[in-house]
Amino acid sequence: MMLVFGKTGQVATELRALLPNARFLGREQADLTEPKACFDAILAARPEAVINAAAYTAVDYAEENEATADVVNGVAPVQMAKACAELDIPLVHISTDYVFDGSGVVPFKPGDITAPLCAYGRTKLVGEHGVTEVGGRSAILRTSWVFSAHGGNFVKTMLRYGETRDKLTVVADQIGGPTAACDIAKACVTIARKLKVYPDKAGIYHFSGAPDVSWADFAREIFAQTGKKVVVEGIPATSYPTPAARPYNSRMDCTSFEAAFGIRRPDWKAGLADVLSDLEKTT
Incomplete structure (x- = not known):
């Protein structure tokens, strides 16, 4: 039995479809603002593996x-x-491209220097460092620009705006x-x-959809x-200021x-077609 932290988020929702026999912990069962509860939940469940699909993802609110x-x-x-190290079981922890400063145009590799621009990126990097320091069978999966048919995301925002506007x-x-949430869940x-x-496969990895595009081109494909x-x-981006600074270059190797x-990197256009379907x- 796998144990998943997260229940209603984009990736967690996709994991529920993939893992019908897994146990999913929402805030009621394990509140991540009480970290010891996470440790205790894992030891109590004694699962075969743990996936952490829960996070504080409100990028702008994280600034305050x-x-x-x-x-x-x-x-x-x-x-x-x-807890996973104590039980000698795998942990998959989802992280983000926001741990980088977004400089240049070259795709970032897992071992490249990190320099987050915002609070969200800084806090995710703290988690990465801590998980890496503990060691064990842990893998950190950095991903980017997550979208799905669930929750709030860029695709659903564009569709909502497109209902009332002919220009954006x-x-x-x-x-x-x-990156489609279903592809992240499968990964x-x-x-x-x-x-x-293969415990030697522990480490930090990058996983994002292909090809790399701008937000504007992503929107054009949606429409x-x-x-x-x-x-x-x-x-x-300077014409659309936000409380939290976003990286200009989120390309990942x-x-x-x-x-x-x-x-391989999944075709995000195919993932988009599935999400739109x-x-x-549901409408």
Whole structure:
């Protein structure tokens, strides 16, 4: 039995479909603002593997609530790692491209220097450092620009705006790989199962959709696939200021992940088509 922290988030929702026999812990069962509860939950359940799909992901709110985000993103994963190390079981911990400063145009490799620009990135990096320090059968999976038919995300925001507007301005100078939550969920399950047999595959990996695009081009593809006649005008990120600074370059080198687990970067356009189909079924 696998144990998953998270119940209603984008990746957790996809994991529920993939792992019908897994146990999922929401805030009621394990509140990540109480990290010791995570440690105790793992020891009590004694699962075969743990996937942490829970996090403080409100990027802008984290600027004013960094202390809380630090507990959820930084301290709680370390307690999970300690419990998993004690039981000698795999831990898959999801992280983010926000641990980098987004400089340059070259895809970031897992071993590149980290320099987060915002509180969210800083707190996620604290978690990475802590999990790595604990060691054991732990893998950190950095991903980017997550989307699905569930929760709040860029795809659903664009569709909502497209209902009432025929022209939108979208940031065109931030580049990254949109990643379908279902692809992340599949990757997490593969990692967990591999780590049971091959503990030497522990480490930090990158996993994002291909090809890399701007937010504006992502939006154009959303409207192209839905047939909506919405004009997308690209603008610089400086024209759309946010409380938290976002990286301009979110390109990630995923070659080490493919080599270790045999999974190529997923085609995000195909993932988008599946998500749009799911959304159409629910409307």
